[in-house]
Structures are given as structure tokens and as C-alpha cells.
Amino acid sequence: MNCNIIKDLLPLYVDDCCSAESAQLVKEHLALCPHCKELYEKLSDNAPLPLSDTPAPPAKRLLPLRLWQAALLQSILLLLSFTLITLGVSLEAQSPFGFSNGIWALWLVAPATGFMLSLCNWYFVRLYKSRRAFWISSLLLTITTTLCAYLWVIFHYDYHIFFSFNGTLSDVLERLYGFIVLYCEKGILLSALLCTLSAVLSNLYAKMIGKE
Numbered sequence: 001m002n003c004n005i006i007k008d009l010l011p012l013y014v015d016d017c018c019s020a021e022s023a024q025l026v027k028e029h030l031a032l033c034p035h036c037k038e039l040y041e042k043l044s045d046n047a048p049l050p051l052s053d054t055p056a057p058p059a060k061r062l063l064p065l066r067l068w069q070a071a072l073l074q075s076i077l078l079l080l081s082f083t084l085i086t087l088g089v090s091l092e093a094q095s096p097f098g099f100s101n102g103i104w105a106l107w108l109v110a111p112a113t114g115f116m117l118s119l120c121n122w123y124f125v126r127l128y129k130s131r132r133a134f135w136i137s138s139l140l141l142t143i144t145t146t147l148c149a150y151l152w153v154i155f156h157y158d159y160h161i162f163f164s165f166n167g168t169l170s171d172v173l174e175r176l177y178g179f180i181v182l183y184c185e186k187g188i189l190l191s192a193l194l195c196t197l198s199a200v201l202s203n204l205y206a207k208m209i210g211k212e
């Protein structure tokens, strides 16, 4: 075999690009010819490294804008409800003992507390099967925590309507109605507003983080 032919074939052989027959011929020649073997070794040393199978590390991904917006929405609502609670507590502290005692707790603190506690549910949004299941649970949780906050206010301020059940049922209902109109109307309106917001905004939040 002519060394020149082998020299022509060697780059292909090194790159493993020649046919099996050619490769066999080159291999046989290299076993016999020290000059070509030397050339082969030089070429092999300079041959580019085979491409790695491992993929390049992924570029560092920034959080999508909508995830930032979702986190911002949650933070703003947390701050807002906490501000309402603080405001209600300080107004309550200023109101003189007597008729109006507990009024700010009913108007502001109980609804805002119910809403703020229901925001805890937002941390578990990924556990819910669907966006619908999530906003319904958020709504139910807001209603439940608001009712619990009202119970606390009623016990704390010792409203007598709930602790002296004498008289007929219609008497009790009449007094309950009077109590709601006199003390709770604004609180009930705010609670209804916050429950609606809880449903609407939790749905929006789940949509932002890509929940179907």
C-alpha cells in the first residue's frame, strides 16, 4: 500500500469517517509502517475532543414577571389587611368605655383579621387541583375566619344579647336584628366586600402563577 494513499486517508480515519474497508487497510498499514504510524499519532493527538454528551448547564433563568406580580399582590394584601387591623385596634383603644366599646372591633378588626388569615391559604396554591378549587377554598376560609373573629369579639366584649336568652324566640331575633343594625352593619358590609375580594383576587393570583 502506498504511503501517500494512507496519508490521504489518515484524517478521515482519525475522524472515524472512512469506510470499514478503508479503515481496515489503514489499520493494517499502520501496523507495518512506522512513518505513517508516527503521522497517525500526531493527528490523533491534535484531533478535536469528541463532543460531550452532557448538555451545557442551563442559563440562570430569571423569575417570570407574572411570578413577581403574584408575590407583590400577596404582599400588598397582607400589608393592607394588617394596616386595617392596626387602625381598628388603635381606634378601639381610643373609644371610651361604654356604649361604643367594641365597635371598631366589629367594624374593622374582625373583617380584616378574617381576610388576613385566609391569605395563609395562598401559600398552598400549588397543592390545589384547579384554580376553581383554590378560589372556592379561599372564599370559604375567609368566611370561616371572619366568623371566628366575630365570635372572639362577641365573647371578648361580652355582648349581652348572646348571653341572656330569656324571652320568646321572636324577642331574641328582634334583639339580634337590633344588634346587627346598631353594631355590625358596617362590619358585615366590609366582610362581604373582603370575601368577594378574596374569591376574585385568589383566582387572579392562581392565574398569575400559571394554575389552570
Ligand SMILES: [Zn+2]
Pocket: 002, 003, 006, 029, 033, 035, 036
Ligand atoms: Zn506508510
